[in-house]
Amino acid sequence: MKTQKEITISGVGGQGMILCGTLIAEAAAVHEHKKATLSSEYGVETRGTFAKSDVIVSDEEIYFPDVTEPDLVVCLHQVAYARYSGKIGDALLLFNSDEVAPDAVAQGPQKGLPITQMAKELGNPQTTNILTMGIIAGLTKVITPEGAKEAIRKFFQGKSDKVIALNEKAFDRGYEEGAKLQEDAI
Amino acid sequence: MGEFRFMQGNEAMTEGAIAAGARFYAGYPITPSSEVAETSSIRLPQVGGLYVQMEDEIGSMAALIGASAAGKKAYTATSGPGLSLMAENLGVAVMGEIPCVLIDVQRSGPSTGLATKPAQGDVLQARWGTHGDHSIIVLSPSSVQDCFDLMVTAFNYSEKYRTPVIFLSDEIIGHLREQVILKSPEELDIFERPEPTGDPKDYRPYDHSNGLAPLSHFGSPYIFKVNGSMHDEWGRPCARPDNADRIIRHLSEKIEAHAEEIAITRRYNMDDAEIVLICYGGAARSALSAMKKAREEGIKAGVLQIVTLWPVPDQEIREAIAQAKTVIVPELNLGQYIGEVEKRNEKNIPVIGVNRIDGQPIVPAQILAEVEEAAK
Incomplete structure (x- = not known):
């Protein structure tokens, strides 16, 4: 019986996957009092090549901190999609349809969302990562919106109220989409 | 708190x-x-x-x-x-x-x-x-x-x-x-450097005849010299053979003689373990994961995690070998610490390395495969 949730957030360097994963894991550890880890992989280039962060949330001690049996893989870029599509069994692959052209015949469950477009509609494409955080939270329920927002506020501490409000809004927008996806799955 | x-x-x-x-x-x-x-x-x-x-x-x-x-x-x-x-x-x-x-x-x-x-x-x-x-x-x-x-x-x-x-x-x-x-x-227990006492004229920062001499600090009346070359009790250059012999033995012994005190190891499921994973650092996380899965399969696997790599926790490694049928040493190198295990393997049991050098962590499945093989 699997007692832990394993989530990979992948894309290319610069898309904010590590921040997205960190805030999820932090919210789970600090606000939900669960065990949580965040490990990451990146290249020597700071931008443009494959990068990912692995979030594990569990009720028990987490030993190996990399995702080996994913529940959800998020792909924010074609490079990441190519790496995971068809290789993650029954886990859901969620991709950013603004960045990824999916395989004509995809193996396993896949779902695309126009995450960049959604972020632009909120007024700032830089909110893509927090929007993604919201989608993951709505879909997996590994963290609550309250915990997530505390983590967001802590990270953006010192920034203007406008920036904090925008990111909270981005989280809510993502959460809504994620919750819808979960209902679809049921 | x-x-x-x-x-x-x-x-x-x-x-x-x-x-x-x-x-x-x-x-x-x-x-x-x-x-x-x-x-x-x-x-x-x-x-x-x-x-x-x-x-x-x-x-x-x-x-x-x-x-x-x-x-x-x-x-x-x-x-x-x-x-x-x-x-x-x-x-x-x-x-x-x-x-x-x-x-x-x-x-x-x-x-x-x-x-x-x-x-x-x-x-x-x-x-x-x-x-x-x-x-x-x-x-x-x-x-x-x-x-x-x-x-x-x-x-x-x-x-x-x-x-x-x-x-x-x-x-x-x-x-x-x-x-x-x-x-x-x-x-927290914090060890603070003891200051020398007595007449500053008699301060000898490298006289360890009564345990380690306290280290003074620059600016204090207890003056000392730091010298990369061989030195006497005062820190002055000294090339006498007996002095060189004394210093080199001291540099080794002041640590090796306290190896057991310095040794930190952790034992997981070791009480009945027949297959022992000896590991450290990031690879210990993979080993613990593999051990947990092996236990779920009914295999008597345990982990001896080495925290103090040097000086080597001699006794702990010897005890692990004594109870084991097989020892597995996962490392993110071609086998650097396994040599320390092998040196202590007087029983001549199988000591198997699981090594990875491609820049990726050892996944638990790699270790588990070796554990399952050893359990056959």
């Missing part, structure tokens, strides 16, 4: 160093250790300490020796390429018996290698990287909590045994983020 935080291993090392009383950092940032420099540059000035961005790693190590000789607990952080550059002055710290802590967040080598990828290729370099006979203390963390707790231990050992200590982390643990409790000062 400590403070519950979610943070990165590298960050927790900085907090651990500060909690241990360190107030000086000199370094040259390098992936995957840079966050130690980054957080030290922010945190040290907040507690009255000093962060110095140096021109390179040679200068960094020299600055550490100077700061420690002036009485401050000092540390630096680097990775393999920087460790190579620090090796020269590490020897000065060994010879001068100057306490300091050198963090090495290991990445794939040799040379610049794979800058962002994990490895454990510096295990023997940490032991023997600087030339000449000597002993040294090397600690290996496997969690963010370790990064805090063991950093305090590293400083305590360093001060107590008047030696550089290498804090041998790796990219997996350095960049891992997880929960940590930053213990409050009253929860």
